[in-house]
Amino acid sequence: xxxxxxxxxxxxxxxxxxxxxxxxxxxxxxxxxxxxxxxxxxxxxxxxxxxxxxxxxxxxxxxxxxxxxxxxxxxxxxxxxxxxxxxxxxxxxxxxxxxxxxxxxxxxxxxxxxxxxxxxxxxxxxxxxxxxxxxxxxxxxxxxxxxxxxxxxxxxxxxxxxxxxxxxxxxxxxxxxxxxxxxxxxxxxxxxxxxxxxxxxxxxxxxxxxxxxxxxxxxxxxxxxxxxxxxxxxxxxxxxxx
Amino acid sequence: xxxxxxxxxxxxxxxxxxxxxxxxxxxxxxxxxxxxxxxxxxxxxxxxxxxxxxxxxxxxxxxxxxxxxxxxxxxxxxxxxxxxxxxxxxxxxxxxxxxxxxxxxxxxxxxxxxxxxxxxxxxxxxxxxxxxxxxxxxxxxxxxxxxxxxxxxxxxxxxxxxxxxxxxxxxxxxxxxxxxxxxxxxxxxxxxxxxxxxxxxxxxxxxxxxxxxxxxxxxxxx
Numbered sequence: 001x002x003x004x005x006x007x008x009x010x011x012x013x014x015x016x017x018x019x020x021x022x023x024x025x026x027x028x029x030x031x032x033x034x035x036x037x038x039x040x041x042x043x044x045x046x047x048x049x050x051x052x053x054x055x056x057x058x059x060x061x062x063x064x065x066x067x068x069x070x071x072x073x074x075x076x077x078x079x080x081x082x083x084x085x086x087x088x089x090x091x092x093x094x095x096x097x098x099x100x101x102x103x104x105x106x107x108x109x110x111x112x113x114x115x116x117x118x119x120x121x122x123x124x125x126x127x128x129x130x131x132x133x134x135x136x137x138x139x140x141x142x143x144x145x146x147x148x149x150x151x152x153x154x155x156x157x158x159x160x161x162x163x164x165x166x167x168x169x170x171x172x173x174x175x176x177x178x179x180x181x182x183x184x185x186x187x188x189x190x191x192x193x194x195x196x197x198x199x200x201x202x203x204x205x206x207x208x209x210x211x212x213x214x215x216x217x218x219x220x221x222x223x224x225x226x227x228x229x230x231x232x233x234x235x236x237x238x239x240x241x242x
Numbered sequence: 243x244x245x246x247x248x249x250x251x252x253x254x255x256x257x258x259x260x261x262x263x264x265x266x267x268x269x270x271x272x273x274x275x276x277x278x279x280x281x282x283x284x285x286x287x288x289x290x291x292x293x294x295x296x297x298x299x300x301x302x303x304x305x306x307x308x309x310x311x312x313x314x315x316x317x318x319x320x321x322x323x324x325x326x327x328x329x330x331x332x333x334x335x336x337x338x339x340x341x342x343x344x345x346x347x348x349x350x351x352x353x354x355x356x357x358x359x360x361x362x363x364x365x366x367x368x369x370x371x372x373x374x375x376x377x378x379x380x381x382x383x384x385x386x387x388x389x390x391x392x393x394x395x396x397x398x399x400x401x402x403x404x405x406x407x408x409x410x411x412x413x414x415x416x417x418x419x420x421x422x423x424x425x426x427x428x429x430x431x432x433x434x435x436x437x438x439x440x441x442x443x444x445x446x447x448x449x450x451x452x453x454x455x456x457x458x459x460x461x462x463x464x
Contacts (some may be wrong), residue, residue, distance in 0.1 A: 079457070102382075127413070134410040142393065154461035155393045159407060162389055162454050169269055169414075 007084055009225050016222045020198065021214060027211035034204035041201045053111040058202060060104030060208035064132060066213065067097020071139070072164045075157035085221075087153035088228075090160065091143055092220035096213060103137035105129060124173035125181035126168060135163040145237055149228060245330045246338045253342035263308030264346040268354050270307055274300040275358050275459050280455075286363045291360035294423035301351050301376055302416060305383045306408065308347050310401040312339060312391040313459065322395070326463055336450040336459070340381075340388050348380035371426030371433065375440060377420040377427050382444040385451030386411050392428035 034055075044051035070093045077086030107118045108126070122127065139156050146152035174181055194202070257264040278296050279289060280295040289296075325335050355376055356369040364372065390408035394400030421436035 022292050022328055079461070138407045138410060141403060141406055145397055145399070151396075151462065155342075155458060158389070158454055158458045158461065159393055162411065162450065 002003060009084070009229075012061055012085060013222060013225060016218050018220050020222070023215040024217065027208055027215055030204060030211055031206040034201060034208045035200035037204055041198050044198070047115060050111060050114050053107050054198075055205045057107040057111060059206045060089060060100045060107060061129065062206060063209055063213050064097055064101030064104050064117065064129070065170060065209070067093050067100060068132065068136070068160070068164065068167060070099065070217070071160045073165075075160040078153050078157040079161075087150060088221045088224045089217070090156060091149075092135060092217055092224050094139050094143065095157075096216050096220065098133060098140065100209075100213070101129065101136060104131060108114075123181060128170040129172050132163075132166050132170060135159075135166060139163070144169055148165045149231075244305075245328060246334065247324075249335060249338050250342050253339055254346055257308070257342070257346035263311065264350065267304040267307050267347040268350045270403065271300045271304040271354060274303060275361060279361070281426045286319065289361075289364040290365075290368075291428075292376075293359060293364045294368060294427070295420045296362060297355055297359060297372055298376070298379075298416060298420045298423065301355070301414060302409075303382060304351055305347055305380060306387060306405055309387040309391045309408070310386075310394060310404045312343055312388070313395040314391075314400060317463075322459070322463065323392060326459065327367070327463050332456040332459065333452045336388060336392070336455045340385050340451065340455075343388075344381050344384040347375075348376075348384055365427075367397055368423070368427045372423045375419045375423045375427035375437065377446055379415050379440050382415045382436065382440075382447040383412055383445040385444075386415070388451045388455040389458065392462070395400055396462050415440065415447075418443060424454075 038052060038055040041052070043049050071090045074086040074090035074093065077083040078090065105126075108129075113119050121237070139159055142156050142159060143152050146155060275296060282288060282292075304451050313322060316325065326332060328335070352373055355372055356364070357370060357371045387404075389402045389411075391400075393407060394404045397403060418436045418440040421431070422433060422440055425431050425436055426433045
């Protein structure tokens, strides 16, 4: 099925209805496996059991950034192709991405307290992720300010594209500045700097959270389409009365 | 007079005359800086150390003040429709409006900064560094603000939302502006390092700002 076919909301709703249970079920299975793997993973020789926070922290960071990337692509879809589903995707992805970014910030803060001795430092990585969170809140605020959905979509699309500048800053902040946060240790030239005994559960947990993200996104998009139908019906009803 | 020159002169006249925001920005700047010693206590050594940061923060807030009227006023009196229908590319018109806004709000701040800096115990060298960083950095604030002003053009309560949307985007400018101003006085990095990054941020915003703002205006006014 091509993306163009999903432009029809009814077709998308059928697609979502078929896909959501499978994706959600798969997420539950992978979570069950991943949590088990994460619990039996060995403790770090320096950090002890606190290293297990990583199994929440890294997926949170990845999905916080993925959420904005999804919104950026959707913004292009809104502005360039006027794809009706793009508006819905962008609107649905914002709160989910914000939630994962918050998860990344909170778990990182809780991890920082025993390891760095402080909940928060103003270094480049932490600050740029906090900015991402603020940008998410700004986008959500803009969605809630403009009452006409398609106008709100175009305004937020431009803000999303401008805000996408933050993504490479987050990614490279640990290389450009000397920060307390460790540099990239999974995706880098040469082998990952993490032992496979921890890396494999991390990958499984990341996959599980990504599946959960996809499930939530589809469900939220379905709700948004239904919400818009309700809005249209109400408008029609109101104009029929008048 | 060319259309662009006419827009520049018109915008500056509107800002300077009664009801305009030109001197309000400087007044706000002065009030914010005056509040700080009340909150922190009149410790001159401390104020000297954090003075550049306070002045930069006050300049950032002051440059936001008049932004929400930048396109909204034109939208209300219909001149924005004329601009959109005109033959001059919208991006350039937006850039000219940004320049007019900077000349009437940014430039007075820079002139006032060394005098207001006296309250914060800044010496001549720090004041000169501050003026130089503000001169380079405040256009970036205006041109990033253009995007927010364009997005909020048709909103009834655009002012508050504008601050929420724009302030996160201005953080890099604030970081490197204050870093350069401090580097000139206390070091340890040479002044040139953060200053060149500040220049780069300004140049980038001069390009990105008008294009994004023009795109937003076109979408909003459809």
